[in-house]
Amino acid sequence: MIKKKKRAVTIKDIAREAGVSISTVSFAFNGTAPVAQETKDRIFEVINRLNYRPNSAARGLVTRKTNNICLFTPHPTSDFFSFSGNGVFSDLMQGIGEVLDQKDYNLLISWDTVGHKAKTPKLIRLIREQAMDGVLICLPSQDSSIINELNEHNFPLVIIGGADKNTAVNTVDVDNHEISYRVTRHLLELGHKRIAFISPGQLEFLVCEDRLEGYKEAMSDAGLKLRDDYIYIGDETESSGYRAVETFLSLKEPPTAIVAGRDIQAVGVLEYTKEHNIAVPETLALVSFENSQHAEKHGITSITTNLYEIGKEGAKLLIKLLNRKKERAAQNMVIPSGLVVRTSSKPSVSEPPAPSDSTEEEVTRVRTRGRKT
């Protein structure tokens, strides 16, 4: 095989080979102008024969599009990535990837660089370099300075999983406040009064704050007063659930039910109750979030947070944004959640009965809100 500085095939090559001008090739390839069927056939024959694909840099230079979309996440070892124990990140990514793929967008991953606070955030750098068309930010913390900056510059942006409700920005998420209200309400309806809450993580994450608030509101609405000692700030580990029950049950007035912020914590709770022979749900009822395999395996009542769906809708929304000429109001998209009642909150019969609240029947509710622009 003869080695030459083998340049990739360009539009020029196609034009020459097909005996037409380069603009005609461009028109034919992109379908941006009418080209006689005969010439079109000839051109495509050459394109396929030579495996031509337009150089993305050259094309991007003139069209000002990169077809890259950046997924900006917290640090991969952080809380978030182990959210739900396993597979959550995969679910999200798969949802995103699926729609991006279909629309021929590329997925760029970026996260806050460790210990480089001094440097311009990588995300900002990428934007200045015009290296991507839009960004999906997932699980932002309360420090929304970056988000605000992007938003002001009017950069296409969708936030996934926990958006500050006070910012006029496009979001896709489950309504953590509402579902937390719902699971707490479920326990209340079973007659529980002393209900404790385990936060899924640090409260600076909006998911966590929202879930806590939903719990609080449900309690207040039920006329129950909130107790600080019924709130435990957990993390992404099983053992944080374990330690939480341990703490709760050592109280003078221990709770009779627990809302765990995530399934893996609920697993930790069950580990404790099993070790200490505490009857679930008779002595201690338990509900949780995510409805993951863990919940299914351990019979934990849990409410779904469909990350796959969230990713998918987030990507769709972002792409819609990119194709929009004129400004529009920011959209807050809510992915429906279904409560799946299992033995952890119900006298065990045999098999978990049908969900009281099916995911399938609900419909995505979309709320819009004004934007200053």
Next chain:
Amino acid sequence: MIKKKKRAVTIKDIAREAGVSISTVSFAFNGTAPVAQETKDRIFEVINRLNYRPNSAARGLVTRKTNNICLFTPHPTSDFFSFSGNGVFSDLMQGIGEVLDQKDYNLLISWDTVGHKAKTPKLIRLIREQAMDGVLICLPSQDSSIINELNEHNFPLVIIGGADKNTAVNTVDVDNHEISYRVTRHLLELGHKRIAFISPGQLEFLVCEDRLEGYKEAMSDAGLKLRDDYIYIGDETESSGYRAVETFLSLKEPPTAIVAGRDIQAVGVLEYTKEHNIAVPETLALVSFENSQHAEKHGITSITTNLYEIGKEGAKLLIKLLNRKKERAAQNMVIPSGLVVRTSSKPSVSEPPAPSDSTEEEVTRVRTRGRKT
């Protein structure tokens, strides 16, 4: 705020504002030619004031570099992503991301598109479009047609986790064959003769094949004959481990020890033994791979497979490749593994003793092999 079709600031703007030519700006910014300190200062003042960053498409067009590196993986819901239960993908990605970040490369993620066999693989498309400089392929299956194609075109490529030893291609991985030999050997040294093996997944994954082969070789070397009924093809689930023991123990001559292909399977094994009151390690000894949190938590003897390190080295190697002018022989980099002996393969004393075989002490061995080119 006045809305204008706000073009990003270009090198031209900087040149005008600083009163120099654009080439001087380019020289100063990139340090590619000497520029008087005074002018350099003036230029950088303007650059910082206007937040200039060179347009990546324009720059890429002439330099033929994108600074994008693609991580090509199996489908995100596949076996691989849940490899090790949780966090493995994160570990790998973090390792990769860390070094890429430092060198100002961007991370592009791509995986085989579902059900689009007809379409040109996305990876090939990206390469033809010259949308990335190099690719990290992780956990390839035996179908190495894509790899061969890339390799023939001399496209910068590093394979992570399971490379076909017969292809002259750059790889970074633990030596699955060797570590499998080692864990099996460990059981043999404890006096076991009837040792069964659970494959971590379908044998088309090279990791799986390698681990199986290592087991087989250790058995053969010990003068023991291989039995088909001592081999079970598992998957990424706990229950595959459960089913595996169940199968093994129903044999006329059940094994006295098991090599589980991954920690999560070992967990499934322990679940079974616990339920059926089978003494571990007395009646059934157990070893596994990965040395994940699962292994630690359940006291499973396991051998490390440091994905973080693998990712890091893989990225480093790829970047080295990109900066190399002349061709060099392909490198096969082996990340060391350490066997951590715990109670699952040792009469339980109290706490797991010090590892018999510490990771720290080993040194990365690098093998090279000729390449045809």
Next chain:
DNA sequence: AGTGGCATTGAAAGCACTTACATTCATCAG
């Protein structure tokens, strides 16, 4: 035959950079 209209196609101007090469100007050896 002349003319207008339409469908195709081509020529050329960017897009924002890098870089080979030319130019300038001061300095210094002869």
Next chain:
DNA sequence: CTGATGAATGTAAGTGCTTTCAATGCCACT
């Protein structure tokens, strides 16, 4: 004093594409 040297800077070509606008040819219709 002159020409050579070399550092600093500028000029312009080229990167592969899109897109505007002009040119061409063909046909029907007058």
